[in-house]
Amino acid sequence: MERMQLSLNIILIAVLCSALSGVTAWFLSSNRSRKALDTAEQRCAQKEQETEFLQQRIQQQTVQIQGLTSDLQTSNSTRQHIEVQFGKVEVQRDEQVQRVHQSQELIKNLEQKLDALTSRHQSLQSEYAEVVARMEEREEYFQQQAQQLHTQKEAFSEQFKNLAQEILEVKSKDLQARTQESVSALMQPFKVSIDAFKKEVQDIHHRETSQQGELRKELQSLKELNQQITQEAHQLSVALKGQKKLQGNWGELVLENVLDRSGLQEGKDYKREVSFSTDDGRFRPDAIVYLPQGKHLVIDAKVSLNAYTRFVNAEDDIYRTQALRDHVNAFVARLDELSRKDYWSLPGLNTPEIVFMFVPIESAFVEALKADETLFQRALENNVLVATPTTLLTSLNIVRQLWRYEDQNKHTAVLAAKAETVFKKLNTFLKSFEELKKGLTKANDAYASAEAQLLSGRGNLVKQVSEFRKLAPAIKQELPEYFTEKAELELDLISYDNNLENTEN
Structure with a gap:
C-alpha cells in the first residue's frame, strides 16, 4: 500500500514538472518575467530531489520486505519444529501416566509387606527394653561413683578440720602466731588443690546428670525413629523405579539421614566420601566413622536393588522366583566386590578387617536371607557386616556412647592425677607439720629446762x-x-x- 502511494507521488511530481515546463515555455515565449522563470526552474529542481529521495525510500522498503519474508520463513520452520516437539511431549506424558499406574500397583504390594515391618517393629521394641535396662544399670553405676567421690570429699574436709583444730591448741601465744603464719604458707597450695579437686568433682557429677537425661531422650528418639522407618517404607517406590545410579544416590541419602539422626557430628565423628589413592586406583567409601583411640569403621551404601524391584512388582510366582534368585546373586556379587576392596589396607585407615554394607531397605535383606540362609555367614566370611537403617542406627548410638565413655575416662584420668597431686601435697604438709610439732616440743622442753634452772x-x-x-x-x-x-x-x-x-x- 505504501509502495503504491509512493508511485502516485512520483506520477504527480512528473505531471507538475510537465506543467511547470509548459509554464516556463509560455513565460519564455512571452518574455514578460525572467524572475518567474527562475523560480519555476528552482521548484522543478526541488521536485526532482524529492523524486530521488522517494526512490531511495522505495528501495529501503523493498529490502525490509525481503527481510520480513525471510523471518516469516524462519517462523514457519520453528513452528513445525515445535509441533514435532509437542508430539514427543504427548508421548512422554502417556508414558508418565503409565508409570503412575505401575507405582500405584507397587504401593498395593508394599502394603502387603506392612505386616512383616510391624513384626520387626515389635522386635525393636524388645531391643529397646533391653537398652533401657542397660542404661538404668549404667545410671546406678554413675550414682555409686558420685557417692564415692562425695564420701572422699567429706573425708578430706574432716581431715582438714582436724589439722586446723590441732593448730589452734598451741599453748604459747608467740609460738602460736609464728606457727599460724607457717601453717598458712603451707596450707595455701593445699587449699588451692582442694578447691580445684572439689570443682572437678562437681563438674563430673553435673556432666553425668546431664548425660543421663540425654540418654533418656535418645532412647525416646530411637523409639520414634523406629516408627518413622516403618512409615518411610511406603516411599520406596520412588527409589525402586529409578535407574541404578538413582538407587545408589537414594541409598547414600538414607545413609546420611541415619548418620545425622544418630547424634554424631559430621567432620568430627564421621566423614562422607573420603577419597584414597593407591597403586591399585582410587577408593572412595561412602562413609568413615571415627572411633576412640584412632580407629575407624567403613560403610558402603552402593547395593543394587533392580532385582528386588522386579521381585516386588512380579505378578506371577515364576517371575517372582527368578527375580528373587537374581536379587540374591546381586547381593552375593556385592559381598564379593566389597571383600576384594580391602578397605582396611588403605593408608591412613585404622579399621578392623571388616566393612559395613548398608542396605537402605530392610525387607530387601530379609527376603534375600529367607531365600539363602547362608548369606549372613557368607558375608562374615568375606569380612562384611550387613547393616539396615535400624541396626546401623543402633551401632552408631553405641559408637556415640563409646565416645562419651572415652571423654569420661579422660576426665577420670585428670581427676585421678589431681587426686594424686593433692595426696602428695597433703603428705608433704603432714611431714612438715610433724617436723613443726617436733620443733615445738623441743622448744617447750628447752623452755621448761631454762625455767627450771631459773626457778x-x-x-x-x-x-x-x-x-x-x-x-x-x-x-x-x-x-x-x-x-x-x-x-x-x-x-x-x-x-x-x-x-x-x-x-x-
Missing part, C-alpha cells in the same frame, strides 16, 4: 640474784615480779614437802 630448787638462779640485792643495797633495779613470786612459791613448796616428810617420820 626450781633451793639454789635457783632467781633466788641467788635476789640474795645479791640484799647483800648489795646499791642495786636499785628489781627482777620481774612473775619470776620472783614463782621462785618463792617453789621454795615454799620445797619447805612444805620437807616438813611433811619429817612429820611422817
Whole structure:
C-alpha cells in the first residue's frame, strides 16, 4: 500500500514538472518575467530531489520486505519444529501416566509387606527394653561413683578440720602466731588443690546428670525413629523405579539421614566420601566413622536393588522366583566386590578387617536371607557386616556412647592425677607439720629446762640474784615480779614437802 502511494507521488511530481515546463515555455515565449522563470526552474529542481529521495525510500522498503519474508520463513520452520516437539511431549506424558499406574500397583504390594515391618517393629521394641535396662544399670553405676567421690570429699574436709583444730591448741601465744603464719604458707597450695579437686568433682557429677537425661531422650528418639522407618517404607517406590545410579544416590541419602539422626557430628565423628589413592586406583567409601583411640569403621551404601524391584512388582510366582534368585546373586556379587576392596589396607585407615554394607531397605535383606540362609555367614566370611537403617542406627548410638565413655575416662584420668597431686601435697604438709610439732616440743622442753634452772630448787638462779640485792643495797633495779613470786612459791613448796616428810617420820 505504501509502495503504491509512493508511485502516485512520483506520477504527480512528473505531471507538475510537465506543467511547470509548459509554464516556463509560455513565460519564455512571452518574455514578460525572467524572475518567474527562475523560480519555476528552482521548484522543478526541488521536485526532482524529492523524486530521488522517494526512490531511495522505495528501495529501503523493498529490502525490509525481503527481510520480513525471510523471518516469516524462519517462523514457519520453528513452528513445525515445535509441533514435532509437542508430539514427543504427548508421548512422554502417556508414558508418565503409565508409570503412575505401575507405582500405584507397587504401593498395593508394599502394603502387603506392612505386616512383616510391624513384626520387626515389635522386635525393636524388645531391643529397646533391653537398652533401657542397660542404661538404668549404667545410671546406678554413675550414682555409686558420685557417692564415692562425695564420701572422699567429706573425708578430706574432716581431715582438714582436724589439722586446723590441732593448730589452734598451741599453748604459747608467740609460738602460736609464728606457727599460724607457717601453717598458712603451707596450707595455701593445699587449699588451692582442694578447691580445684572439689570443682572437678562437681563438674563430673553435673556432666553425668546431664548425660543421663540425654540418654533418656535418645532412647525416646530411637523409639520414634523406629516408627518413622516403618512409615518411610511406603516411599520406596520412588527409589525402586529409578535407574541404578538413582538407587545408589537414594541409598547414600538414607545413609546420611541415619548418620545425622544418630547424634554424631559430621567432620568430627564421621566423614562422607573420603577419597584414597593407591597403586591399585582410587577408593572412595561412602562413609568413615571415627572411633576412640584412632580407629575407624567403613560403610558402603552402593547395593543394587533392580532385582528386588522386579521381585516386588512380579505378578506371577515364576517371575517372582527368578527375580528373587537374581536379587540374591546381586547381593552375593556385592559381598564379593566389597571383600576384594580391602578397605582396611588403605593408608591412613585404622579399621578392623571388616566393612559395613548398608542396605537402605530392610525387607530387601530379609527376603534375600529367607531365600539363602547362608548369606549372613557368607558375608562374615568375606569380612562384611550387613547393616539396615535400624541396626546401623543402633551401632552408631553405641559408637556415640563409646565416645562419651572415652571423654569420661579422660576426665577420670585428670581427676585421678589431681587426686594424686593433692595426696602428695597433703603428705608433704603432714611431714612438715610433724617436723613443726617436733620443733615445738623441743622448744617447750628447752623452755621448761631454762625455767627450771631459773626457778626450781633451793639454789635457783632467781633466788641467788635476789640474795645479791640484799647483800648489795646499791642495786636499785628489781627482777620481774612473775619470776620472783614463782621462785618463792617453789621454795615454799620445797619447805612444805620437807616438813611433811619429817612429820611422817
